[in-house]
Amino acid sequence: MAQRPQRRGGATRNGSRTPSRDRRHPQERDGEGxxxxxxxxxxxxxxxxxxxxxxxxxxxxxxxxxxxxxxxxxxxxxxxxxxxxxxxxxxxxxxxxxxxxxxxxxxxxxxxxxxxxxxxxxxxxxxxxxxxxxxAGLEPDPEPEAAPEPEVMGSAAPAPRTVIPQTVIARQLANPFLAPDFSAAQAPRPKTNRLGSWELLSPLFRSFEYGGESSCMPLPEPGRVVHGIEDLELMHHQGQVVAAAAEGHRTFLLADEPGLGKTAQALLAAEAASAYPLLVVVPNVVKANWAHEAALWTPRRSATVIHGDGESIDGFADIVIVNYEILDRHVGWLGRHGFRGMVVDEAHFIKNKTSQRSQHVLALSEKIRERTHNALFMALTGTPLINDIEDFRAIWQFLGWIDDKKPRPALMAKLEDTGLAPSDHGFYTAARTSVIDMGIVRRRKVDVASDIPARRVADLPVELDDAVGRSIRAAEAELAARLMERYRYTLATRKESGVVAEKEGIDEELVRRVAAAELKNTGTGSGEKGENVFTLMRKIGQAKAGLAADYAAQLARSVGKVVFFAKHLDVMDVAEATFEKRGIGYASIRGDQSPKARKENIEAFLTDDSVEVIVCSLTAAGVGINLQVASNVVLAELSWTSAEQTQAIDRVHRIGQTEPVTAWRIIAAQTIDSQLAQLIDDKAGLAARALDGSDEEVGSSADVQLEALVALLTEALRSEPSTIADGDLLTLE
Structure with a gap:
């Protein structure tokens, strides 16, 4: 029998060579190895x-x-x-x-x-x-040498991209003696040390592999909590989390399914816990939505959003919102700002503890814990586990339940109180309950169906802060300037000819005539070269495509099948490329498909578990198909009418649907997209759209297009000084 070869030496992670060693069994035979x-x-x-x-x-x-x-x-x-x-x-x-x-x-x-x-x-x-x-009888890999921990904050030589915004410096100067808060009681300490010699983290993680009756901590009944919110009412399941915070609970892994209002719960829990200033760390795609929700639910609290180097932020704000991608620039001053609470949205983003963003988030949570022992920590995710139970590790550490090696005192006290050790029968069930009681909250749509409407539309504003976003804002400014030039020149000419008497303020009738003329010229192709409302909306759709697809991918991972709607084929192309890159199975419904291909794609979405998303054209798939295996719809582009939007949502909101349906409208913040969304709601009636699913049409698509131009011109006139531009008289008749 030929002698088995020795395993050759290999390169270690740091590039050095390891000495050759025999990793194979010296007498390996068939069936061994x-x-x-x-x-x-x-x-x-x-x-x-x-x-x-x-x-x-x-x-x-x-x-x-x-x-x-x-x-x-x-x-x-x-x-x-x-x-x-x-x-x-x-x-x-x-x-x-x-x-x-x-x-x-x-x-x-x-x-x-x-x-x-x-x-x-x-x-x-x-x-x-x-x-x-x-x-296999082989030598295992040696334990890797611990790499020196990077200094992510407070280092003597800050990284080149580290910044401190001027308004933050002003706040520090205004409050130079920001003392730590030690007034709150210390966390419970274990009464015994029975488990002191046990390795407990692996058993704790494994306890969640066995399942259990509930993954939700006991929650109190909500009381009447008034926060100065107008026309907004918390649902019962939302009020329970706020009530728990009001009673003193300070750590939450809020893992409700998407669509159950985790953002509102976090904001009002911070209000109930007086956790201000509050730090909110979020993905870029939902940064604008957090600012929007803060204005709705906590109007008495000021919120600021950090963009880039933070030149425009308010250092005195109660709520500071920052996205993961720029956290490295701001982690230094954030750690010294005196936050009394921290919220991490889409917390599964920090599951990889070796990533820079995870290290920054964990370091910030430690800085806050050092200064405020009763601080509020909330991890929000509809996807608490991605691949492995170990995904819990970074989230639990952020919440202060564990450290690198063992449970922290509060959790250890609960484990000691069980009277059990990992070798005892029943330990895993008791350990799982102990962790859940630390603050895991998980509700599904079907669990709280009585709380939420059978169908609702949720707007998700996104920031277009890259080169494409700047291009869109420039195109919008170009269109507004052209409309404003026509308005002013026409108004000046009419005054000089004595057609109208001079009056103060904006001539609303003339605004509408200018907007109608622009729409008419655009529709006939006789308008001037340059941006119009249709090309502008298409550019916005293209810019939102990747962000909308990213959000649909997150939904697919957390709640199952998702229907993705778009108006333009290039937006559908971007979405499909994104799903392909993410390894998400998808099907497609387009206008140029054969009936056979269309049927096969629909059947694949309905019956194949690996097909998680169906990418649909609003015109080709808006009617005549049943997609009720999904309960979440992503509207990547806005329709010109509410009827078209309603027809799309009704592909899943129909007989056979067993869960409440949520349609997520992706809105480009600080663009005409926001105005268009409001106009569609106004035409259809917000109450009918959100509560009873009425698709009664009020007005036509031309009405919405006209009103969008009227709103654009009116806003431009209000924000710019009144000057008369040179140009030819515009014929409005």
Missing amino acids: IIPVLAKAVRQVEAAAQRGRIRPNQRTAYQVVALLVREERARVRSDATISEGERTAMMTRLDGIATILAKTAARDTTLLALLADGAAVSPAAASLRNDMLKA
Whole structure:
């Protein structure tokens, strides 16, 4: 029998070479070694996929098997000491394992993300990898040397991009003695040290693999809490979280399904806890929406949004909103600002503890905890777990339930009170309950169906703050300037000829005539060159496409199937490219499809679990199809009429639908898009749209287009000095 080859030395993560060592069993025979271990593990994952449910620990096993197969294939190919016959036999067996991996991924396409280059390898995956190597009689990987922790805040030499806005400096000068708040009682301490020698984090994470009756902490009944909010009423399930904060609870993993109002709950919980100033860390796509919701739910509190280097922020604001992407520039002064509360939206974004944004978020939470022992911490996510139970680790650490190695005192006290140890029967159930009671809140739409309307439309403003956004604002300014020039010149000419007497203020009749003329010329193609309302709206749709698709992808990961509507094909193209990149299965309904292709795509969305999103044209798919397997609709572009919008939503809001339906309108903030959304609501009637689903049409698309131009011109006239521009007399008749 030929002698087995030794494993060659390899490069470590820091690029240095490790000495050659024999990682293979010295007497490896058929049935021994790494390949049988991998084959056994992959068959277990395949069996779970066939049953229709792959648990997080099986996802971890899938990733580890794939990584080890890659390594073993590379080793077998390059090892010159193996005979050709031996190499062929080993490659055949590895190919068989790879085939099972591919078939399993075909059943559950979300597994493909685990195979991507740069996919995160969790601590649980690293541990399982070593266990497999040991089972194969091989030497496990050595523990990596701990890299020096980067100084993310308070360093003597700030990073080049670190900034301190001038208004923040002004606030610091106005309040130079911002003392820590130690008035609140310390967190409960364990009465015993019975569990002091146990490794508890792994059992705590594993306790959530076994499931349980409820994933929601006991919540009090909401009382009558008045915050000066007009015409807005909290739903029962929302009021419960606010009541818990009012009673003194200070940490929440708020994992309600999308559409249940987590933003409002967080803002009012901060109000109930007097957690001001409040820091809110969010994805860029929802930054504008947080400012909008803060104005609605907490109108007595000032909110400021950090853009770029923060030149325009209000350092004295009660609520400071910043997105993950620019957190590195501001983390220094944010850590010293004296926040009494912190909210992290879409908290699954910090699941990778090695990422810079996760390190910044965790460091900020520690800074706040050091100064205020009764601070409010809220992690908001409709997707608390992505791949693995270990995804909980960073979120729990942000909330202060655990540190890097063990539970913190408050959670440890609850575990000690159970009287159980990990070796005892019933420990995992009791441990899971202890963690949930720390502040996990999870409700589904079906659980609170009596609270929410059968159908509602939720607006999600997004910021277009890149070059495309600047281009759109410039195009909008160009259109407004052209309208304003015509208005002023026509008004001046009429006054000189004595047609009208001079009067103060804006001539609303003339505004409407100018807008009507612009719309008429645009429609006939006889208008001047330049932007018009139609080209402007198309540009806005193109700019929103990627952001809308990103949000639809988040929904698909958290609540299941999503219907995505757009007006233009280029917007649909961007959305489909985004889903392709994210590894999300999708189908498409377009006007140029054959009836057979259309039917096949609809059937795939209705029956194939791997098809998570259907991308629909508003004109081609707005009527005549049933898509009620979904309860969430994303409207990437606005319609010109409420009827068209209602018809799109009614593809899912129809007989056979068992859940409340939410339609998410993506609105480009600080553009004509916002005015158009308001006009559509005004025409249809906001109450009918939100409460009873009425599609009664009030006015036509031309009315909305005209009113949009009227609003654009009126706002321009109000914000600009009244001057007469040179030009020719515009014929309005």
